[in-house]
Amino acid sequence: MQKAERLLDLAALLLRASEPVSWREIQEQFPEDYGGSGEAAIRKFERDKAELLELGVPVRWVGGDEDLSAGYLVDKEDFYLPDLKLPPEDLALLYLAGSAALAQRAFPYARDLAHAMNKLSFAARAPGASEVAAVASLQLSADDADPGSRAESSARLEALSTAVAGKKRVHLVYAGAERQARTERDVEPYGLYQRGGAWFVAGFCMLRQDIRSFHLGRIVSLTVNPAAPRTPDFEPRKGFSLAELATRESWEFGVHAPVRCRVRLDGPASPEERDSFGPRATWKESDGRAVAEVMATNQEAFLRHVLSLGDRAEILAPRPLRERARKVLASLARRVS
Amino acid sequence: MTRKAAPVKADARDRLRRVLFLVPYAVRHPGVPVRELARKCGVPEKQILEDLDFLLGVGCPPFAPDDFLDLYVEGDRVHVALHQSFSRPPRFTESEAAALAAAARALGGEGTERVVRALREAVPRDRRAIFEELLACIFAGSPPAKDSLLGRIEQAIAARRALRIRYFTATRGEESERVVHPYTLAQRLGHWYLWGHDEGRGKALPFRLDRIRECAVDEKRFEPPTDAELARGRLFSEASGPPVRLRLGPLAAAWALARPGQWRVVKRDRKGGAEVEVPGVSDEWATRFALSFGGDAEVLGPPSARRHFGEAVRRALARYP
Incomplete structure (x- = not known):
């Protein structure tokens, strides 16, 4: 019997049974598959059971007692997707979140996400317009250009998603931005994060012996350790926080000792502008103008951020950085005139 | 503990995932067209027909006639008699x-x-x-700032509240006040759009997020759009002017070209710098983008974009006497 068929038959048998099904009975029902005696048959059954578990079919073994015989069962309560019991606005948010993520084309576990979106119509009490909106958003985004590189980056993201979930080491050929040179290294991938529309994998780099982030777009090639796919290769370091790493501002990467920087904006800052200086910036108002203060460990990155705000913003301190801003702008002004 | 590992036989697993959704879906929607199932599952119709064929052979031991799935395809419509085992899909993995x-x-x-x-x-x-x-291993981005444009639009879509926006129409070069029923957000050609019904114009239109100047959530609620209304939005297109041309230094090029976006590399120099073209972006966007490289990039053209860049640089420089 084909594997897919066997798994589905097995699921149907266990779902329909009102009592645990004994191993002997399972062997009788699937004589070709589990009929053999001894270890091999049990191992095959255990593998199938694990696959069913991964598909969301929770098969478990229950020991017998006076009232119940020992055997395998699928707890119906634990199998069928329940109603999420969320208010309509939360459900709408969920549809919107899922469809916006899918519309990006590259998202970790994108295939799982698409399955989840399908299942949502069963888990929501009021399917309808929100679901329609989700589907529409996908179709609206479907004809986005550049399919080649997108397919490539989503394939990479999928491979890395699998590696992160299985805690499998990956081998990367990586083109660094600053050095231009290609390097090869083994990385223990701890997690995936998105920033400014690009995805990064964060993890322990065996080459640098430290936590590093890698831009997916600069990964030249990627191999997931194929040995023992179900056995983890590593445990992430204690205290590692992906969210902390992912929300680090570009000027918070450690290049030099912390320097207090101040910026003045014209008028009150918009929510987007405030947000762009990150959660650790402190704000003051003076003469109807907003002044932000940050601690930078990479002043050059901070300068770039301030320049991107054009004439809306001006560096007040420290002096040398202010001088550097003037120089950069003066040199650009010479080039444009 | 068993962990998800590299799929050994992706085909079998994919098929099972599909049918575990497909059967309850067909039970809930009697006579669902094959086409719709294919669209839902993101596979060709041929694949769905093969799945249905596969399902015909699936039963429940001891495989008496009653133990098989009662399924038939009539014309292009699928019928599954209420099946007690697969009435709902499995829980989320x-x-x-x-x-x-x-x-x-x-x-x-x-x-x-x-x-x-x-x-x-x-x-x-x-x-x-x-x-x-x-x-804890996935961080898909910081949520938009409270009261930010994106935050407000998302909130309005979820709550089905109208939006009052001031919108800049690039083709006419003017701003206008609109009341929009926000339907959904969509990404096209590298830009985010709000797709929604414009009350004043009496039809659904795309609004590019970076051209929305002001935006307030209204008290007024609106009726959700129909499938047909949304379908009309599938092929919206927008006139866009000539592409903006930028010169990127080696560092800027290494950063920029690794990011998603619609770049066309016109020229590359030996040191790693590049000249690129970006379609459909505003002069303002181009200026900000170039300046974000701290002197390693400049806007070359078209003339209006070059002018915008030059003026921004001069005005910013004037702040550093």
Whole structure:
């Protein structure tokens, strides 16, 4: 019997049974598959059971007692997707979140996400317009250009998603931005994060012996350790926080000792502008103008951020950085005139 | 603990995932067209027909006639008699729920943690710990700032409230006040759009997010759009002027070209710098983008964009006497 068929038959048998099904009975029902005696048959059954578990079919073994015989069962309560019991606005948010993520084309576990979106119509009490909106958003985004590189980056993201979930080491050929040179290294991938529309994998780099982030777009090639796919290769370091790493501002990467920087904006800052200086910036108002203060460990990155705000913003301190801003702008002004 | 590993036989697993959704879906929607199932599952119709064929052979031991799935295809419509074993799909797997929860967190909003809890509950009990572990491994972006444009639009879509916006129409070069029923957000050609019904014009239109100057959520609620209304939006297109041309230094080029976006590299120099063209962006965007490289990039053309860049540089320089 084909594997897919066997798994589905097995699921149907266990779902329909009102009592645990004994191993002997399972062997009788699937004589070709589990009929053999001894270890091999049990191992095959255990593998199938694990696959069913991964598909969301929770098969478990229950020991017998006076009232119940020992055997395998699928707890119906634990199998069928329940109603999420969320208010309509939360459900709408969920549809919107899922469809916006899918519309990006590259998202970790994108295939799982698409399955989840399908299942949502069963888990929501009021399917309808929100679901329609989700589907529409996908179709609206479907004809986005550049399919080649997108397919490539989503394939990479999928491979890395699998590696992160299985805690499998990956081998990367990586083109660094600053050095231009290609390097090869083994990385223990701890997690995936998105920033400014690009995805990064964060993890322990065996080459640098430290936590590093890698831009997916600069990964030249990627191999997931194929040995023992179900056995983890590593445990992430204690205290590692992906969210902390992912929300680090570009000027918070450690290049030099912390320097207090101040910026003045014209008028009150918009929510987007405030947000762009990150959660650790402190704000003051003076003469109807907003002044932000940050601690930078990479002043050059901070300068770039301030320049991107054009004439809306001006560096007040420290002096040398202010001088550097003037120089950069003066040199650009010479080039444009 | 068993963990999700590289799929050994992706075909078998994919098929099972599909049919575990397909059967309950067909039970709930009697006579559903094959086409619709194919669209839902993201596979060709031929694949669905093969899946249905496969399902015909699936039964439940001891495989008496009653133990088989009662399924038939009539014309192009699928009928499944109520099947007691597969009346609903299985719970979310940990990766399905984690991907959805990560997406919800990136979107933000008041209901986020409620949603994450509900998703956790919808995972089989003994997989919930893995769900949490996996969710901690995905960070899909910081949610938009409270009261930011994106935050307000998302909130309005979810609550079905109209938006009052001031919108800049690039083709006419003017701003106008609009009341829009926000239907959905869509990404096209590298830009985010709000797709919604414009009250004043009496039809649904795309609004590019970076051209919305002001935006307030109205008290007024609106009726959800029909499928047909949304379908009309599938092929919206927008006139866009000539592409903006930028010169990127070696560092800027290495950063920029690794990012998603619609670049066309016109020229590359030996040191790693590049000249690129970006279609459909405003002069303002080009200026900000070039300046974000701290002197390693400049806007070359068209003339209006070059002028905009030059003026911005001079005005910014004037702040540093």
